[in-house]
Amino acid sequence: GAGVSQSPSNKVTEKGKDVELRCDPISGHTALYWYRQSLGQGLEFLIYFQGNSAPDKSGLPSDRFSAERTGGSVSTLTIQRTQQEDSAVYLCASSLTTGRTEAFFGQGTRLTVV
Amino acid sequence: DAKTTQPPSMDCAEGRAANLPCNHSTISGNEYVYWYRQIHSQGPQYIIHGLKNNETNEMASLIITEDRKSSTLILPHATLRDTAVYYCIVCSWGKFQFGAGTQVVVTP
Numbered sequence: 001g002a003g004v005s006q007s008p009s010n011k012v013t014e015k016g017k018d019v020e021l022r023c024d025p026i027s028g029h030t031a032l033y034w035y036r037q038s039l040g041q042g043l044e045f046l047i048y049f050q051g052n053s054a055p056d057k058s059g060l061p062s063d064r065f066s067a068e069r070t071g072g073s074v075s076t077l078t079i080q081r082t083q084q085e086d087s088a089v090y091l092c093a094s095s096l097t098t099g100r101t102e103a104f105f106g107q108g109t110r111l112t113v114v
Numbered sequence: 115d116a117k118t119t120q121p122p123s124m125d126c127a128e129g130r131a132a133n134l135p136c137n138h139s140t141i142s143g144n145e146y147v148y149w150y151r152q153i154h155s156q157g158p159q160y161i162i163h164g165l166k167n168n169e170t171n172e173m174a175s176l177i178i179t180e181d182r183k184s185s186t187l188i189l190p191h192a193t194l195r196d197t198a199v200y201y202c203i204v205c206s207w208g209k210f211q212f213g214a215g216t217q218v219v220v221t222p
Contacts, residue, residue, distance in 0.1 A: 004157075033210070043158065043201075043212035056209060091157050093210075102148070103210060105157030 002026070004106035006092050012112045013082055021077040021109045025094030032075050033095075033103060034067055038088040046090075049075065050097075082113045118202045123217040126196075132189040134216055136202030139183040145206045147178060149187045151198040152215070158201065161187065192220045 005024040013019050025032050034046040045059040049069045060066070064082075069075040079086055089110050093103040119137040126132040138147065148163040162169055162176045164185075169176045175188040189196055201215040 035212070042214050045209055045211060048209050059209075093157075102160035102163065104160065107157050 004092055004094055004104050006090075006106040006109050008109060009107065010110045010112075012114060015084060015113055016081055018078065018080045019082055019111065021079075021090050021111070023075045023077070023092030023094075023106060025073065025075070025092070026104055027073075029094035029096055029104075030072065031095045031097055031103070032069055033093040034075070034077050035091040035093070036088045037091060037108070043091065046077070079111075082111075084113045087111055087113045117211075118204060118213055120200075120202050120213065120216045122214065123219070126189075126192045126218060126220050128194060128220055128222050129191055132192045132196065132218060132220070134187040134189075134200050134202075134218065135184065136187070137184045138202070138204045141182050141204050142206070145204045147176065147182075147185050148203045148205060148210065149174070149176065150201045150203065150210075150212075151196075152201070153195075153198040158212075161200075192218075194220050194222065196220050 007022045030051045032049040035043040036046055037043050047060055047067045048056040064080045067077045089108040091105055091108045093105040095101050095103040146163050146165050149161040150158040151161055152158045162171055162174050164176045164178055166178055178185045197220045199215040199217050201212050203210050
């Protein structure tokens with residue numbers, strides 16, 4: 001597709017379960033970002049991948065959160081032992097390179113932990 | 115990355131120009147100014163970015179002061195579809211840090 005694709009669009013999970021969120025960036029984009037947006041709040045940076053460099057994980061809120069990017073393309077954000085405070089929209093973005101080009105966002109995955 | 119300050123909200127009449135201010139007094143020489151917007155329940159949308167020169171595209175114009183400590187996003191003819199939260203970000207690489215933004219409401 002032409003844009004950033006995220007799946008699933010909605011996910012309801014029980015507290016304590018693990019979840020995986022997927023992001024397919026725009027083809028050829030070397031930079032990939034994950035953000036989180038809680039209801040009524042701004043975007044919170046989580047993690048950033050650039051090519052083969054070590055990812056910037058400085059925004060991950062706890063060790064229950066991890067992300068990987070396979071083959072420089074698809075990325076998966078994993079949340080282990082989900083908590084109710086993890087409920088939010090998780091947004092992925094990609095760009096051709098870092099900083100000086102615009103990032104394109106997907107429509108997000110709405111995660112609800114019950 | 116430098117922080118930005120934006121007014122929390124502003125109203126604009128349909129068909130009029132909307133001028134959105136942003137202060138970034140601690141911006142460094144290699145940081146760009148980016149503007150994004152987020153329409154309710156959608157992912158953020160890129161609008162425009164610049165370093166020190168004014169920029170214009172099909173969506174908006176970006177005016178950056180000579181000292182680069184502030185900028186203004188101009189939507190030349192606001193429409194109802196421009197109602198959104200507008201984010202001003204300064205960034206030199208990757209990690210876009212979003213603040214609270216300005217809630218713009220365009221009224222008929």
